[in-house]
Amino acid sequence: xxxxxxxxxxxxxxxxxxxxxxxxxxxxxxxxxxxxxxxxxxxxxxxxxxxxxxxxxxxxxxxxxxxxxxxxxxxxxxxxxxxxxxxxxxxxxxxxxxxxxxxxxxxxxxxxxxxxxxxxxxxxxxxxxxxxxxxxxxxxxxxxxxxxxxxxxxxxxxxxxxxx
Amino acid sequence: xxxxxxxxxxxxxxxxxxxxxxxxxxxxxxxxxxxxxxxxxxxxxxxxxxxxxxxxxxxxxxxxxxxxxxxxxxxxxxxxxxxxxxxxxxxxxxxxxxxxxxxxxxxxxxxxxxxxxxxxxxxxxxxxxxxxxxxxxxxxxxxxxxxxxxxxxxxxxxxxxxxxxxxxxxxxxxxxxxxxxxxxxxxxxxxxxxxxxxxxxxxxxxxxxxxxxxxxxxxxxxxxxxxxxxxxxxxxxxxxxxxxxxxxxxxxxxxxxxxxxxxxxxxxxxxxxxxxxxxxxxxxxxxxxxxxxxxxxxxxxxxxxxxxxxxxxxxxxxxxxxxxxxxxxxxxxxxxxxxxxxxxxxxxxxxxxxxxxxxxxxxxxxxxxxxxxxxxxxxxxxxxxxxxxxxxxxxxxxxxxxxxxxxxxxxxxxxxxxxxxxxxxxxxxxxxxxxxxxxxxxxxxxxxxxxxxxxxxxxxxxxxxxxxxxxxxxxxxxxxxxxxxxxxxxxxxxxxxxxxxxxxxxxxxxxxxxxxxxxxxxxxxxxxxxxxxxxxxxxxxxxxxxxxxxxxxxxxxxxxxxxxxxxxxxxxxxxxxxxxxxxxxxxxxxxxxxxxxxxxxxxxxxxxxxxxxxxxxxxxxxxxxxxxxxxxxx
Numbered sequence: 001x002x003x004x005x006x007x008x009x010x011x012x013x014x015x016x017x018x019x020x021x022x023x024x025x026x027x028x029x030x031x032x033x034x035x036x037x038x039x040x041x042x043x044x045x046x047x048x049x050x051x052x053x054x055x056x057x058x059x060x061x062x063x064x065x066x067x068x069x070x071x072x073x074x075x076x077x078x079x080x081x082x083x084x085x086x087x088x089x090x091x092x093x094x095x096x097x098x099x100x101x102x103x104x105x106x107x108x109x110x111x112x113x114x115x116x117x118x119x120x121x122x123x124x125x126x127x128x129x130x131x132x133x134x135x136x137x138x139x140x141x142x143x144x145x146x147x148x149x150x151x152x153x154x155x156x157x158x159x160x161x162x163x164x
Numbered sequence: 165x166x167x168x169x170x171x172x173x174x175x176x177x178x179x180x181x182x183x184x185x186x187x188x189x190x191x192x193x194x195x196x197x198x199x200x201x202x203x204x205x206x207x208x209x210x211x212x213x214x215x216x217x218x219x220x221x222x223x224x225x226x227x228x229x230x231x232x233x234x235x236x237x238x239x240x241x242x243x244x245x246x247x248x249x250x251x252x253x254x255x256x257x258x259x260x261x262x263x264x265x266x267x268x269x270x271x272x273x274x275x276x277x278x279x280x281x282x283x284x285x286x287x288x289x290x291x292x293x294x295x296x297x298x299x300x301x302x303x304x305x306x307x308x309x310x311x312x313x314x315x316x317x318x319x320x321x322x323x324x325x326x327x328x329x330x331x332x333x334x335x336x337x338x339x340x341x342x343x344x345x346x347x348x349x350x351x352x353x354x355x356x357x358x359x360x361x362x363x364x365x366x367x368x369x370x371x372x373x374x375x376x377x378x379x380x381x382x383x384x385x386x387x388x389x390x391x392x393x394x395x396x397x398x399x400x401x402x403x404x405x406x407x408x409x410x411x412x413x414x415x416x417x418x419x420x421x422x423x424x425x426x427x428x429x430x431x432x433x434x435x436x437x438x439x440x441x442x443x444x445x446x447x448x449x450x451x452x453x454x455x456x457x458x459x460x461x462x463x464x465x466x467x468x469x470x471x472x473x474x475x476x477x478x479x480x481x482x483x484x485x486x487x488x489x490x491x492x493x494x495x496x497x498x499x500x501x502x503x504x505x506x507x508x509x510x511x512x513x514x515x516x517x518x519x520x521x522x523x524x525x526x527x528x529x530x531x532x533x534x535x536x537x538x539x540x541x542x543x544x545x546x547x548x549x550x551x552x553x554x555x556x557x558x559x560x561x562x563x564x565x566x567x568x569x570x571x572x573x574x575x576x577x578x579x580x581x582x583x584x585x586x587x588x589x590x591x592x593x594x595x596x597x598x599x600x601x602x603x604x605x606x607x608x609x610x611x612x613x614x615x616x617x618x619x620x621x622x623x624x625x626x627x628x629x630x631x632x633x634x635x636x637x638x639x640x641x642x643x644x645x646x647x648x649x650x651x652x653x654x655x656x657x658x659x660x661x662x663x664x665x666x667x668x669x670x671x672x673x674x675x676x677x678x679x680x681x682x683x684x685x686x687x688x689x690x691x692x693x694x695x696x697x698x699x700x701x702x703x704x705x706x707x708x709x710x711x712x713x714x715x716x717x718x719x720x721x722x723x724x725x726x727x728x729x730x731x732x733x734x735x736x737x738x739x740x741x742x743x744x745x746x747x748x749x750x751x752x753x754x755x756x757x758x759x760x761x762x763x764x765x766x767x768x769x770x771x772x773x774x775x776x777x778x779x780x781x782x783x784x785x786x787x788x789x790x791x792x793x794x795x796x797x798x
Contacts, residue, residue, distance in 0.1 A: 017449075023371065031370070
């Protein structure tokens with residue numbers, strides 16, 4: 001079963017190590033400007049959100065790609081690029097609802113997350129596990145467990161707080 | 165590669181800008197960051213200059229590995245001749261500024277001269293521009309950053325700036341970036357202010373390549389595991405530095421009401437648990453750091469509702485709290501917020517303010533000197549916000565406090581007041597009481613930037629680690645597990661000084677060194693990482709020597725600029741005269757033993773290869789390649 005990359009916004013500390021290691025992996029240099037993942041930060045409002053390709057099932061970038069360079073790679077469950085076909089027209093960038101596709105101004109080509117061929121580097125480095133790479137069927141289980149425990153605790157507190 | 169990052173000389177008087185490559189020879193000798201900064205200061209400062217004159221020099225730098233895959237390689241250093249100590253001004257902060265500076269193509273900036281109007285520097289992909297900052301003058305540290313981002317139209321710009329305190333030449337003004345990150349000690353911000361330098365804005369998209377990309381990435385992951393797997397990383401991630409507060413208070417290593425007591429009576433109301441309960445909203449990390457020791461807080465109700473900020477640290481608990489006898493979280497947080505806005509060093513402030521309170525208590529000063537302020541301990545909480553403002557804007561009595569220890573004493577002109585002011589080389593003592601911990605005392609006494617723990621503090625000395633482990637960590641013996649003993653402590657300080665000099669020069673965080681845990685990376689690990697990223701080959705022994713070189717050059721700078729020698733390497737008189745009033749049985753009743761302290765100093769100088777007066781010998785200078793300094797290689 002293919003795995004999916006999950007993002008838990010509440011756990012992100014905004015350290016940007018994911019950006020650094022992503023670029024180091026793909027570009028052999030640490031350069032957030034060329035990372036496939038990016039953390040949007042508004043520190044005053046405590047907004048810390050990692051933005052990365054979500055590998056949409058109905059991916060607009062695949063739909064609009066005029067040369068069919070972008071395609072679904074079901075083996076890894078990702079949106080992939082065939083660079084032999086890609087003409088660098090950037091239409092995929094235009095339609096991506098997340099802004100998750102970037103243009104490498106030096107190599108003159110489109111860049112976006114390729115899940116490191118099934119072993120995402122960002123996940124390996126994410127100390128708080130805000131980023132995880134898990135089997136699709138289990139993707140929501142962790143969240144369910146967490147919320148269940150929290151619910152249970154607050155219900156208990158609520159019960160204790162009431163003088164029956 | 166990091167080695168392609170340049171150095172830029174900005175002459176604020178003429179507006180001339182000169183970009184240079186950093187010679188590899190200098191990289192081998194000093195790496196970068198604090199190391200190369202002291203080289204530049206020693207070379208470019210006109211000997212004997214007034215710290216607030218155009219002859220002083222300000223350096224800003226990222227360490228050798230800044231912006232690279234090493235976790236937490238985001239420390240930024242700024243140096244100058246200190247307006248407090250007249251010696252080494254050196255200050256270090258985390259955040260995201262120095263990586264951005266690196267991505268913009270630079271590792272070092274050297275400011276000389278003085279601008280005739282307020283300016284800020286815009287550093288962008290190899291380009292440098294001096295821009296008008298008249299509209300930013302007077303703005304606080306948060307607003308300045310926001311306005312610059314707006315003006316330049318990029319939310320990703322990182323700004324390092326000074327606040328109103330620096331503009332008003334408060335001698336302990338600091339430099340800041342983000343909500344919290346502060347280069348606090350030794351008054352470097354004041355020198356920025358004296359040069360009419362308001363800020364540096366950086367943004368870049370130039371990558372830092374790795375000499376051995378695959379190995380660098382793999383080793384970075386190993387390194388990260390090594391760090392994250394320590395217990396202290398877990399504690400820091402949960403409580404921040406506040407995790408030690410309950411412990412040090414119980415042992416009796418804190419300062420309550422200046423120096424009246426070494427524990428807080430009402431410590432529970434200022435404990436980290438209380439902070440978590442009411443104000444904590446989440447944790448954030450500095451650049452590339454998996455430890456995330458920074459806390460964000462918000463006051464949700466009451467008259468201060470809506471106030472937010474980052475921190476608080478162990479330091480905040482004491483500097484805005486304990487030292488002034490304050491044990492109320494909201495007052496502490498409010499104080500911390502104001503200090504961050506005005507931009508000055510809260511440690512220096514609290515030390516000198518607590519001194520004034522004690523003088524008032526003892527009747528050495530009264531309302532005629534304080535301008536009507538009743539400096540009573542019970543009043544401290546109420547007075548704090550006002551006092552902070554008075555210092556930042558040099559209003560009334562605040563003008564005296566803003567001068568820092570040396571000059572405040574001189575201006576007050578009361579010899580009997582001197583005894584109560586705790587400082588070493590003109591830099592105020594921080595939150596801890598080191599009377600029962602000789603290692604920590606020696607560290608603050610010999611620190612090159614004046615009384616400060618971050619030049620050498622061996623916190624693991626307090627852990628009662630087995631002597632065998634201590635011998636391993638500190639490269640030899642004899643050692644003593646007992647932290648009140650004087651045995652082996654000189655060795656600890658000597659080793660830690662080298663490690664911190666190195667860490668500050670490669671630009672990683674001290675919390676990723678053996679500061680708090682013997683399991684953290686050390687010379688062997690640093691050597692490997694430097695090799696994988698830059699290709700420069702160092703043996704661990706060579707790196708030890710780099711640390712030694714940097715520390716010795718700082719010592720030489722102090723010697724040249726302020727004639728500091730052995731007589732200035734002592735803890736304040738009170739440490740010898742007064743016994744510790746409370747705490748653990750091994751702590752209570754202890755005072756510093758002058759004879760043993762002197763022995764410790766002798767030992768310490770011998771380790772460094774300095775003579776009995778603390779001056780590096782010719783032989784030592786030759787061995788370290790410092791005999792021809794200043795050498796003007798760049």
